[in-house]
Structures are given as C-alpha cells and as structure tokens.
Amino acid sequence: MRAATTTWKRDISLWVEFIMMTMVAIPLAQWAPVNKAIHEYLAGRRGDVYPAIVGLEGTILGFVMASLTIVIGYASAPRFEILRGTRHWAAIFRSYTIASKWTAVALIYGLVALFADTDDAPNSPLALMLMLSALLAAVRLARVLYITEKVVKVVVNAHPRRPGE
Numbered sequence: 001m002r003a004a005t006t007t008w009k010r011d012i013s014l015w016v017e018f019i020m021m022t023m024v025a026i027p028l029a030q031w032a033p034v035n036k037a038i039h040e041y042l043a044g045r046r047g048d049v050y051p052a053i054v055g056l057e058g059t060i061l062g063f064v065m066a067s068l069t070i071v072i073g074y075a076s077a078p079r080f081e082i083l084r085g086t087r088h089w090a091a092i093f094r095s096y097t098i099a100s101k102w103t104a105v106a107l108i109y110g111l112v113a114l115f116a117d118t119d120d121a122p123n124s125p126l127a128l129m130l131m132l133s134a135l136l137a138a139v140r141l142a143r144v145l146y147i148t149e150k151v152v153k154v155v156v157n158a159h160p161r162r163p164g165e
Contacts, residue, residue: 014101021132029124038124042117050114053134057107060141064103067148068096079154095147099140106133 028034042049071092074080083089109130117123 014098017136018105021136022129025128025132026125029128034128035124038127039122042122042127043119046113046117046119050110050117050130053130054107054110054114057103057110057134057137060137061100061103061107064096064099064141064144067144068093068100071096071148071151074151074155077155079157083154092147092151095140095143099137099144102133102137102140106130106137109133 029038075084080089083092109126113123113126113130117126
C-alpha cells in the first residue's frame with residue numbers, strides 16, 4: 001500500500017507544479033511591465049522563436065527517451081546490483097519520466113503558441129506559460145544529465161564498487 005500512496009503523491013505533485021505555474025503565469029503575463037516585455041521581445045520574431053523552441057524541445061524529448069532506454073538496457077547489469085536494492089533505483093527512473101513529462105508539456109505549449117500566438121493577436125499568458133514550462137523542462141533535464149553522467153561512470157568503471165565503498 002505504501003508504494004501506491006507514494007506514487008499517488010508523486011502524480012499529484014506534478015499536477016501541483018503545473019497548476020502553480022499556471023496560477024503564476026497568467027496574472028504575471030497580464031501585469032503591464034511583463035506584458036510589454038513579452039510583446040517587445042516577440043514582436044516580429046514569433047515565426048523564428050516558436051519553431052526553434054518546438055524543435056529544441058522535440059530533440060530534448062528524444063534525448064531523454066533514448067537515455068532512459070539505455071539505462072533500462074543496463075538495469076540488469078551486475079554493476080547495478082547494489083543500487084537496485086535502494087530507494088535511489090526508483091528515483092533514477094522517476095527523474096527520467098518527470099523530465100519527459102515537462103519536456104512534452106513545453107513541446108505542446110510550443111506547438112499551441114506556434115499557431116495561436118501571432119503578432120496580430122498576441123497571447124502573453126501562452127507565451128509566458130511556454131517560457132516557464134521550457135524553464136522547468138531545462139531544470140529537469142539538468143537533473144537527468146547529472147544522473148546519466150553517474151550511470152555512465154558506473155557502466156564504464158573497470159572496478160565495480162562493493163557495499164560501503
């Protein structure tokens with residue numbers, strides 16, 4: 001029962017992050033200085049910025065999924081024996097899935113902004129939601145890169161560690 005409860009709490013925490021981001025972004029985008037800064041930055045650039053963000057987020061999503069696939073491939077390796085019995089084992093995979101979800105959210109916002117936010121009909125809340133979701137995805141990606149680095153060190157280490165080392 002404990003595992004189901006913690007899974008439920010983790011799923012709720014992702015929704016809480018999303019709701020909090022929305023609750024911050026929409027009023028903030030309506031605030032005159034922020035709204036003006038968004039419009040000035042994106043004026044005449046939306047056709048360049050949004051496709052670049054969509055392409056970048058799609059590439060990052062592919063990287064995270066490929067990295068996860070590689071880690072899963074090495075999951076049964078003897079070098080991971082010690083790690084499999086710890087709470088960190090589940091945290092590794094959870095970090096990859098959370099990064100995938102936030103990157104997908106940023107990708108979806110990018111696609112929506114590509115079609116719904118134009119110079120003729122600017123949508124500051126949507127643009128800010130895209131920026132914030134891309135920022136959250138970048139933070140989650142940094143965590144995945146850190147984990148991937150540690151996994152690579154375990155895989156290529158010539159001398160596997162023993163318990164307590």
